[in-house]
Amino acid sequence: MTTESPPSAIHDGLTEAEDARGTSTAPQAAAAGRVLRAIAVPLDSDATAPMRARRAARGTLKSWGLGVVADDMVVIVSELVTNAVQHGTGPIVIVLRxxxxxxxxxxxxxxxxxxxxxxxxxxxxxxxxxxxxxxLSDDWGCRTRGGHRGKWVWSSRALDPDHPGPCAGGG
Structure with a gap:
Protein backbone atom coordinates (compact mmCIF):
# COMPACT_ATOMS: atom_id res chain seq x y z
CA MET A 1 0.00 0.00 0.00
CA THR A 2 1.33 3.43 -0.91
CA THR A 3 0.07 6.71 0.40
CA GLU A 4 0.96 9.97 -1.29
CA SER A 5 2.01 12.85 0.91
CA PRO A 6 -0.68 15.51 0.90
CA PRO A 7 0.08 18.77 -0.87
CA SER A 8 0.92 21.71 1.37
CA ALA A 9 -2.60 23.10 0.89
CA ILE A 10 -3.92 20.18 2.94
CA HIS A 11 -0.93 19.57 5.19
CA ASP A 12 -0.77 23.23 6.26
CA GLY A 13 -4.23 22.76 7.78
CA LEU A 14 -2.76 20.63 10.55
CA THR A 15 -1.61 23.71 12.44
CA GLU A 16 -3.74 25.59 14.93
CA ALA A 17 -2.96 28.85 13.12
CA GLU A 18 -4.56 27.48 9.96
CA ASP A 19 -7.61 26.30 11.90
CA ALA A 20 -8.07 29.79 13.33
CA ARG A 21 -8.43 31.23 9.80
CA GLY A 22 -11.42 29.03 8.99
CA THR A 23 -15.11 29.58 9.52
CA SER A 24 -17.26 27.07 11.32
CA THR A 25 -20.90 26.09 11.17
CA ALA A 26 -20.81 25.15 14.86
CA PRO A 27 -19.84 27.18 17.94
CA GLN A 28 -16.19 27.08 18.93
CA ALA A 29 -15.04 26.42 22.47
CA ALA A 30 -13.19 29.25 24.19
CA ALA A 31 -10.29 27.01 25.21
CA ALA A 32 -8.55 24.52 22.98
CA GLY A 33 -7.59 22.27 25.90
CA ARG A 34 -4.28 20.61 26.58
CA VAL A 35 -3.30 18.27 23.75
CA LEU A 36 -2.15 15.00 25.28
CA ARG A 37 -1.45 13.23 21.99
CA ALA A 38 -2.28 13.61 18.33
CA ILE A 39 -1.67 11.92 15.02
CA ALA A 40 -2.23 12.97 11.41
CA VAL A 41 -2.81 10.29 8.78
CA PRO A 42 -2.67 11.23 5.07
CA LEU A 43 -4.76 9.12 2.68
CA ASP A 44 -5.25 8.96 -1.05
CA SER A 45 -8.84 9.74 -1.99
CA ASP A 46 -9.94 6.41 -3.40
CA ALA A 47 -12.39 3.60 -2.67
CA THR A 48 -10.04 2.04 -0.09
CA ALA A 49 -9.64 5.23 1.96
CA PRO A 50 -12.52 4.52 4.40
CA MET A 51 -11.14 1.04 5.14
CA ARG A 52 -7.62 2.39 5.67
CA ALA A 53 -9.00 5.20 7.84
CA ARG A 54 -10.93 2.73 10.03
CA ARG A 55 -7.79 0.61 10.52
CA ALA A 56 -5.66 3.63 11.39
CA ALA A 57 -8.25 5.03 13.82
CA ARG A 58 -8.87 1.72 15.59
CA GLY A 59 -5.15 0.96 15.90
CA THR A 60 -4.36 4.46 17.18
CA LEU A 61 -7.17 4.54 19.72
CA LYS A 62 -6.30 1.10 21.06
CA SER A 63 -2.62 2.05 21.34
CA TRP A 64 -3.68 5.15 23.30
CA GLY A 65 -5.73 2.96 25.68
CA LEU A 66 -9.00 4.40 24.37
CA GLY A 67 -10.54 1.18 23.10
CA VAL A 68 -13.75 1.98 25.02
CA VAL A 69 -14.63 4.70 22.47
CA ALA A 70 -12.98 3.06 19.46
CA ASP A 71 -16.11 1.52 17.93
CA ASP A 72 -18.06 4.79 17.83
CA MET A 73 -15.07 6.86 16.72
CA VAL A 74 -14.29 4.37 13.94
CA VAL A 75 -17.85 4.81 12.62
CA ILE A 76 -17.39 8.61 12.72
CA VAL A 77 -14.03 8.42 10.92
CA SER A 78 -15.48 6.06 8.33
CA GLU A 79 -18.45 8.33 7.60
CA LEU A 80 -16.34 11.50 7.40
CA VAL A 81 -13.75 9.89 5.13
CA THR A 82 -16.47 8.36 2.93
CA ASN A 83 -17.96 11.85 2.53
CA ALA A 84 -14.52 13.24 1.66
CA VAL A 85 -14.05 10.55 -1.01
CA GLN A 86 -17.54 10.92 -2.48
CA HIS A 87 -18.00 14.69 -2.29
CA GLY A 88 -14.54 16.19 -1.76
CA THR A 89 -11.46 16.54 -3.89
CA GLY A 90 -7.80 15.80 -3.57
CA PRO A 91 -6.02 13.86 -0.85
CA ILE A 92 -7.48 13.43 2.61
CA VAL A 93 -5.92 13.97 6.03
CA ILE A 94 -7.34 12.52 9.26
CA VAL A 95 -6.31 14.04 12.57
CA LEU A 96 -7.02 12.27 15.86
CA ARG A 97 -6.34 14.41 18.93
CA LEU A 136 -22.29 9.53 18.06
CA SER A 137 -20.71 12.95 18.77
CA ASP A 138 -21.00 15.43 21.60
CA ASP A 139 -20.35 18.14 19.03
CA TRP A 140 -19.48 18.26 15.34
CA GLY A 141 -19.16 20.77 12.58
CA CYS A 142 -17.24 21.93 9.57
CA ARG A 143 -15.15 24.88 8.54
CA THR A 144 -13.56 26.14 5.38
CA ARG A 145 -9.86 26.77 5.32
CA GLY A 146 -8.49 30.12 4.20
CA GLY A 147 -7.86 30.88 0.55
CA HIS A 148 -10.34 28.35 -0.87
CA ARG A 149 -7.96 25.59 0.17
CA GLY A 150 -10.47 23.05 1.36
CA LYS A 151 -12.33 22.24 4.52
CA TRP A 152 -12.21 20.41 7.82
CA VAL A 153 -15.13 18.33 9.07
CA TRP A 154 -14.74 17.45 12.74
CA SER A 155 -16.35 15.57 15.59
CA SER A 156 -15.61 15.60 19.30
CA ARG A 157 -16.58 13.24 22.05
CA ALA A 158 -15.97 13.33 25.78
CA LEU A 159 -14.07 10.36 27.13
CA ASP A 160 -16.12 10.82 30.31
CA PRO A 161 -19.69 11.43 29.09
CA ASP A 162 -20.60 13.28 32.30
CA HIS A 163 -17.85 15.89 31.78
CA PRO A 164 -17.34 17.14 28.20
CA GLY A 165 -13.79 18.31 27.71
CA PRO A 166 -12.41 21.60 26.40
CA CYS A 167 -11.57 20.24 22.94
CA ALA A 168 -15.29 20.27 22.03
CA GLY A 169 -16.02 22.62 19.19
CA GLY A 170 -13.28 21.43 16.88
CA GLY A 171 -10.52 23.51 18.48
Missing amino acids: QCDDTLLVKVADASPHLPEFRSPTAEDQTGRGLSLVQA
Whole structure:
Protein backbone atom coordinates (compact mmCIF):
# COMPACT_ATOMS: atom_id res chain seq x y z
CA MET A 1 0.00 0.00 0.00
CA THR A 2 1.33 3.43 -0.91
CA THR A 3 0.07 6.71 0.40
CA GLU A 4 0.96 9.97 -1.29
CA SER A 5 2.01 12.85 0.91
CA PRO A 6 -0.68 15.51 0.90
CA PRO A 7 0.08 18.77 -0.87
CA SER A 8 0.92 21.71 1.37
CA ALA A 9 -2.60 23.10 0.89
CA ILE A 10 -3.92 20.18 2.94
CA HIS A 11 -0.93 19.57 5.19
CA ASP A 12 -0.77 23.23 6.26
CA GLY A 13 -4.23 22.76 7.78
CA LEU A 14 -2.76 20.63 10.55
CA THR A 15 -1.61 23.71 12.44
CA GLU A 16 -3.74 25.59 14.93
CA ALA A 17 -2.96 28.85 13.12
CA GLU A 18 -4.56 27.48 9.96
CA ASP A 19 -7.61 26.30 11.90
CA ALA A 20 -8.07 29.79 13.33
CA ARG A 21 -8.43 31.23 9.80
CA GLY A 22 -11.42 29.03 8.99
CA THR A 23 -15.11 29.58 9.52
CA SER A 24 -17.26 27.07 11.32
CA THR A 25 -20.90 26.09 11.17
CA ALA A 26 -20.81 25.15 14.86
CA PRO A 27 -19.84 27.18 17.94
CA GLN A 28 -16.19 27.08 18.93
CA ALA A 29 -15.04 26.42 22.47
CA ALA A 30 -13.19 29.25 24.19
CA ALA A 31 -10.29 27.01 25.21
CA ALA A 32 -8.55 24.52 22.98
CA GLY A 33 -7.59 22.27 25.90
CA ARG A 34 -4.28 20.61 26.58
CA VAL A 35 -3.30 18.27 23.75
CA LEU A 36 -2.15 15.00 25.28
CA ARG A 37 -1.45 13.23 21.99
CA ALA A 38 -2.28 13.61 18.33
CA ILE A 39 -1.67 11.92 15.02
CA ALA A 40 -2.23 12.97 11.41
CA VAL A 41 -2.81 10.29 8.78
CA PRO A 42 -2.67 11.23 5.07
CA LEU A 43 -4.76 9.12 2.68
CA ASP A 44 -5.25 8.96 -1.05
CA SER A 45 -8.84 9.74 -1.99
CA ASP A 46 -9.94 6.41 -3.40
CA ALA A 47 -12.39 3.60 -2.67
CA THR A 48 -10.04 2.04 -0.09
CA ALA A 49 -9.64 5.23 1.96
CA PRO A 50 -12.52 4.52 4.40
CA MET A 51 -11.14 1.04 5.14
CA ARG A 52 -7.62 2.39 5.67
CA ALA A 53 -9.00 5.20 7.84
CA ARG A 54 -10.93 2.73 10.03
CA ARG A 55 -7.79 0.61 10.52
CA ALA A 56 -5.66 3.63 11.39
CA ALA A 57 -8.25 5.03 13.82
CA ARG A 58 -8.87 1.72 15.59
CA GLY A 59 -5.15 0.96 15.90
CA THR A 60 -4.36 4.46 17.18
CA LEU A 61 -7.17 4.54 19.72
CA LYS A 62 -6.30 1.10 21.06
CA SER A 63 -2.62 2.05 21.34
CA TRP A 64 -3.68 5.15 23.30
CA GLY A 65 -5.73 2.96 25.68
CA LEU A 66 -9.00 4.40 24.37
CA GLY A 67 -10.54 1.18 23.10
CA VAL A 68 -13.75 1.98 25.02
CA VAL A 69 -14.63 4.70 22.47
CA ALA A 70 -12.98 3.06 19.46
CA ASP A 71 -16.11 1.52 17.93
CA ASP A 72 -18.06 4.79 17.83
CA MET A 73 -15.07 6.86 16.72
CA VAL A 74 -14.29 4.37 13.94
CA VAL A 75 -17.85 4.81 12.62
CA ILE A 76 -17.39 8.61 12.72
CA VAL A 77 -14.03 8.42 10.92
CA SER A 78 -15.48 6.06 8.33
CA GLU A 79 -18.45 8.33 7.60
CA LEU A 80 -16.34 11.50 7.40
CA VAL A 81 -13.75 9.89 5.13
CA THR A 82 -16.47 8.36 2.93
CA ASN A 83 -17.96 11.85 2.53
CA ALA A 84 -14.52 13.24 1.66
CA VAL A 85 -14.05 10.55 -1.01
CA GLN A 86 -17.54 10.92 -2.48
CA HIS A 87 -18.00 14.69 -2.29
CA GLY A 88 -14.54 16.19 -1.76
CA THR A 89 -11.46 16.54 -3.89
CA GLY A 90 -7.80 15.80 -3.57
CA PRO A 91 -6.02 13.86 -0.85
CA ILE A 92 -7.48 13.43 2.61
CA VAL A 93 -5.92 13.97 6.03
CA ILE A 94 -7.34 12.52 9.26
CA VAL A 95 -6.31 14.04 12.57
CA LEU A 96 -7.02 12.27 15.86
CA ARG A 97 -6.34 14.41 18.93
CA GLN A 98 -6.87 13.73 22.61
CA CYS A 99 -7.30 16.95 24.58
CA ASP A 100 -7.64 16.38 28.31
CA ASP A 101 -10.87 14.33 28.52
CA THR A 102 -12.04 14.81 24.92
CA LEU A 103 -11.27 13.01 21.70
CA LEU A 104 -11.37 15.07 18.50
CA VAL A 105 -11.33 13.70 14.96
CA LYS A 106 -10.89 16.03 12.00
CA VAL A 107 -10.98 15.09 8.32
CA ALA A 108 -9.66 17.47 5.67
CA ASP A 109 -9.99 17.45 1.91
CA ALA A 110 -9.24 20.05 -0.76
CA SER A 111 -12.85 20.95 -1.60
CA PRO A 112 -14.15 24.18 -0.04
CA HIS A 113 -17.76 22.94 -0.29
CA LEU A 114 -19.15 22.22 3.17
CA PRO A 115 -21.24 19.08 3.72
CA GLU A 116 -25.01 19.45 3.83
CA PHE A 117 -26.98 17.69 6.55
CA ARG A 118 -29.81 15.71 4.99
CA SER A 119 -32.87 13.92 6.29
CA PRO A 120 -33.07 10.88 4.03
CA THR A 121 -36.29 9.00 3.52
CA ALA A 122 -36.62 5.29 4.22
CA GLU A 123 -36.19 4.65 0.48
CA ASP A 124 -32.94 6.62 0.14
CA GLN A 125 -29.85 4.43 -0.08
CA THR A 126 -27.40 7.18 0.95
CA GLY A 127 -27.36 10.35 3.01
CA ARG A 128 -27.25 8.99 6.56
CA GLY A 129 -23.56 9.57 7.32
CA LEU A 130 -23.84 12.94 9.03
CA SER A 131 -26.85 11.69 11.01
CA LEU A 132 -24.62 8.93 12.39
CA VAL A 133 -21.85 11.44 13.11
CA GLN A 134 -24.31 13.68 14.95
CA ALA A 135 -25.73 10.78 16.96
CA LEU A 136 -22.29 9.53 18.06
CA SER A 137 -20.71 12.95 18.77
CA ASP A 138 -21.00 15.43 21.60
CA ASP A 139 -20.35 18.14 19.03
CA TRP A 140 -19.48 18.26 15.34
CA GLY A 141 -19.16 20.77 12.58
CA CYS A 142 -17.24 21.93 9.57
CA ARG A 143 -15.15 24.88 8.54
CA THR A 144 -13.56 26.14 5.38
CA ARG A 145 -9.86 26.77 5.32
CA GLY A 146 -8.49 30.12 4.20
CA GLY A 147 -7.86 30.88 0.55
CA HIS A 148 -10.34 28.35 -0.87
CA ARG A 149 -7.96 25.59 0.17
CA GLY A 150 -10.47 23.05 1.36
CA LYS A 151 -12.33 22.24 4.52
CA TRP A 152 -12.21 20.41 7.82
CA VAL A 153 -15.13 18.33 9.07
CA TRP A 154 -14.74 17.45 12.74
CA SER A 155 -16.35 15.57 15.59
CA SER A 156 -15.61 15.60 19.30
CA ARG A 157 -16.58 13.24 22.05
CA ALA A 158 -15.97 13.33 25.78
CA LEU A 159 -14.07 10.36 27.13
CA ASP A 160 -16.12 10.82 30.31
CA PRO A 161 -19.69 11.43 29.09
CA ASP A 162 -20.60 13.28 32.30
CA HIS A 163 -17.85 15.89 31.78
CA PRO A 164 -17.34 17.14 28.20
CA GLY A 165 -13.79 18.31 27.71
CA PRO A 166 -12.41 21.60 26.40
CA CYS A 167 -11.57 20.24 22.94
CA ALA A 168 -15.29 20.27 22.03
CA GLY A 169 -16.02 22.62 19.19
CA GLY A 170 -13.28 21.43 16.88
CA GLY A 171 -10.52 23.51 18.48
